[in-house]
Amino acid sequence: MNRKILWVVIGIVVILLLGFLVSQVGNVGIRRVSSDGKRTLEVSNPVVPGVATTVRWPVDMSRPNSEVSLTLKTAADNTVLGTSNLHTGSVTVVFPCTFEGTEGSITLVNTTTNELVSWTDIEILPPGQDCYLP
Amino acid sequence: MTGEVLLPNGLALGIIAFLLSLLPAGFFIYLWYLRNRDRTIPAWSIALAFVTGMFLVIPAFQIEDIAERLWQIISPSTAHFFAGPVLPLQGWVDVLLPAIGTFVVVATVEEGLRYIVMRVWLKYSALVDQVFDGLLLGLAVGLGFATLENTLYFLGLFREGSYDTLVFVFFLRFLISTLAHVSFAGLMGTLVTQGYFDFFRSRQYYVLAFFIPWFLHGLYDLLLGINFGLYAVILLIAPLAVFIYWTQRRDFSIIHRKDGKMLAVAEVPQTKEARAIEKVLKTFESPWNKQAPWLKQSRAYRKILEGITRDES
Numbered sequence: 001m002n003r004k005i006l007w008v009v010i011g012i013v014v015i016l017l018l019g020f021l022v023s024q025v026g027n028v029g030i031r032r033v034s035s036d037g038k039r040t041l042e043v044s045n046p047v048v049p050g051v052a053t054t055v056r057w058p059v060d061m062s063r064p065n066s067e068v069s070l071t072l073k074t075a076a077d078n079t080v081l082g083t084s085n086l087h088t089g090s091v092t093v094v095f096p097c098t099f100e101g102t103e104g105s106i107t108l109v110n111t112t113t114n115e116l117v118s119w120t121d122i123e124i125l126p127p128g129q130d131c132y133l134p
Numbered sequence: 135m136t137g138e139v140l141l142p143n144g145l146a147l148g149i150i151a152f153l154l155s156l157l158p159a160g161f162f163i164y165l166w167y168l169r170n171r172d173r174t175i176p177a178w179s180i181a182l183a184f185v186t187g188m189f190l191v192i193p194a195f196q197i198e199d200i201a202e203r204l205w206q207i208i209s210p211s212t213a214h215f216f217a218g219p220v221l222p223l224q225g226w227v228d229v230l231l232p233a234i235g236t237f238v239v240v241a242t243v244e245e246g247l248r249y250i251v252m253r254v255w256l257k258y259s260a261l262v263d264q265v266f267d268g269l270l271l272g273l274a275v276g277l278g279f280a281t282l283e284n285t286l287y288f289l290g291l292f293r294e295g296s297y298d299t300l301v302f303v304f305f306l307r308f309l310i311s312t313l314a315h316v317s318f319a320g321l322m323g324t325l326v327t328q329g330y331f332d333f334f335r336s337r338q339y340y341v342l343a344f345f346i347p348w349f350l351h352g353l354y355d356l357l358l359g360i361n362f363g364l365y366a367v368i369l370l371i372a373p374l375a376v377f378i379y380w381t382q383r384r385d386f387s388i389i390h391r392k393d394g395k396m397l398a399v400a401e402v403p404q405t406k407e408a409r410a411i412e413k414v415l416k417t418f419e420s421p422w423n424k425q426a427p428w429l430k431q432s433r434a435y436r437k438i439l440e441g442i443t444r445d446e447s
Contacts, residue, residue, distance in 0.1 A: 011378075012371060015313075019367030021306055022358075038214060075222040105220055114211030119220050 039120050041106060046123035049095045050130035057108055057118045059089040067111045072096070074104040086110070086117065097131035099124055144289070151288040152281070158312040159184070159277040166381060167270055172406055174387070175267045179259070183271045186255075187278025187319070190247050191286070194279075201239045218359035232359050237352035245348045248275055248319055252326045253340075260394035264403065265327045265386040269377075272323015273316055280315035284308055310367060314354055317373035318347040324380055331390040346373075 042056040055070055065087040072079045072095065079099075084091035107119040167173065167180060206213040214220065215231035216239070223229065252272060256262050262271070287307060322343050329339030350373055357366035380386060389401040404412070417423065 008375075011374075015367055015371055015374070018306065018309060019364040022310065022363035022367055038217070073220060073222070073224070075224060077224075103222060105222065107220055110210075116211075116214040116220065121221060 038116060038118050040118045041108060041120040043106065043120065043122060045120075046125045047095050048125050048130075049097045049099055049127040051128060052092050052094050054090055054092045055106060055108075056090040059087055061087065066113075068108050068117055069111050071107050071109060072099075072104055073107055074099070074101055076100070081106070083111070095124065097127045099127075147292055148285065148289055151285045151292075154288070155281045155284040155308070158284075158308050159281045162273070162277055162312065162316055166273060172403075174264055174403070175261055175270055179261055180270060180274045183255070183274035184278040184281075186251060187248075187275035187280075188282040190244075190251065190275070190279055191282040194244050194247055195286075197243045198239060201243070205235075221361055223360060229356070229360060233352070233356050236355035236359065237348075240355055241348045241352035244279070245318065245322070245344065245351055248272075248279070248322060248347075249326070249344050251275065252323055252343075256323070256327050256330055260391075262327065263389050263391040265324060265331065265388075265390075266381075268323040268327025268330075269320055269380060269386065270323075272319045272321070272326075275323070276315040276317075276319025277312065279319070280312040283315075284311055287311075310370070313370055313374060314351070317370060317377045318351050320377045320380075321350075321373055322347045324377075324386070331396075 040058055043053060047053050063086060065085055067083055068086050068091075069083045070081045070091050070093055072081050079096060081093035081095065082091050102124055103121070104124060105119055105121040108117040109115065110117055163180065163184075167177075202213070202216050205216050212231055215228075216235040218235075219228040219232050252268070252275065255271065256268050262268060284307065325339050325343035325346070329336040329343060332339060350369070354366050354369055357363070357369060387403050389403050390397055392401075418426070
């Protein structure tokens with residue numbers, strides 16, 4: 001009986017350790033389909049508020065050209081940073097100086113259909129000098 | 135023959151991924167089946183269940199693809215929730231919509247296909263005569279499913295070029311995905327078999343056999359999708375503990391069926407040693423056994439009696 005209890009305890013500890021590793025590593029999706037398939041936005045990470053930053057995405061010419069908007073998504077709200085066209089492949093935006101927090105994500109959304117085209121998560125540094133210059 | 139034999143890149147990687155995926159499957163099959171001396175079900179049946187589990191991945195993924203395309207047509211603005219929310223979570227919508235994806239589509243499709251296969255198999259297979267057999271078959275089906283799913287996941291990661299965390303994620307996913315499918319499918323196999331052998335509560339068992347794995351699978355996928363990986367793995371502890379406890383239950387070894395026919399009175403299984411002893415005793419106690427000691431005893435007893443009666447007379 002003692003041996004069984006020991007094995008049960010060891011098993012629970014191993015599983016908890018696995019869970020901890022999963023939460024630290026991330027990206028351990030159980031399903032074949034994961035939101036990472038659309039994680040194609042490229043941006044210099046971490047981003048600096050107040051500084052013009054170019055965000056790029058792969059252009060798929062087979063898709064019809066349409067207006068897209070780049071939105072900053074945080075736990076609190078969504079902020080539209082800028083707009084562009086899908087076939088342009090890039091947009092230059094300035095991250096708001098008033099942003100609170102260090103994490104978020106940027107999403108590229110088709111303004112006509114509201115379809116999510118692409119996204120990526122970002123880290124945001126504290127506001128730089130550009131936020132305080134007159 | 136000159137020149138090297140070269141495989142296409144994709145095929146070579148696929149073979150490597152498949153062979154690596156077999157490692158956890160082989161380990162669990164050894165743990166719960168191969169190392170037992172008394173195997174209640176033949177190895178070819180377990181192998182067939184494993185292959186069936188692998189082949190279930192194909193229709194499962196096709197149905198999920200169709201569901202995703204349908205969602206895209208119906209609501210393009212929310213279609214991305216099928217694959218999971220865009221983090222960070224903002225409100226209940228970021229949890230509810232992915233939950234629709236995991237519960238209504240993924241869990242229903244995957245557990246539903248396994249349920250149909252197991253219901254048909256466990257009902258018509260003459261080899262399944264104990265609840266423990268259903269547990270083993272469920273385990274094999276779950277392992278087969280997890281093996282091919284892991285292989286496809288590895289290939290997908292490699293194609294995307296995610297090399298930095300490839301090894302770590304790969305091995306983590308091996309263990310977690312395999313444990314998840316083992317516990318869900320094992321519970322399902324056990325409950326379906328119990329439902330088949332219990333005449334009075336069969337419907338209750340059949341309902342539980344679908345809904346418990348369905349709920350656990352949906353919740354587990356959802357927790358992983360919303361980046362609550364630790365809670366998802368903690369959730370696994372309960373079904374895994376129940377599954378391991380059920381592998382030790384002696385009443386699951388009771389024989390309910392013989393030669394494909396249900397027994398009016400369930401039998402206790404015999405060990406190999408008991409069966410061997412029974413075989414020997416059958417020969418020993420046969421009326422044709424001229425060497426039987428009781429024949430000699432009877433002869434000796436008769437001679438002694440004759441001697442006594444002769445002396446008396």
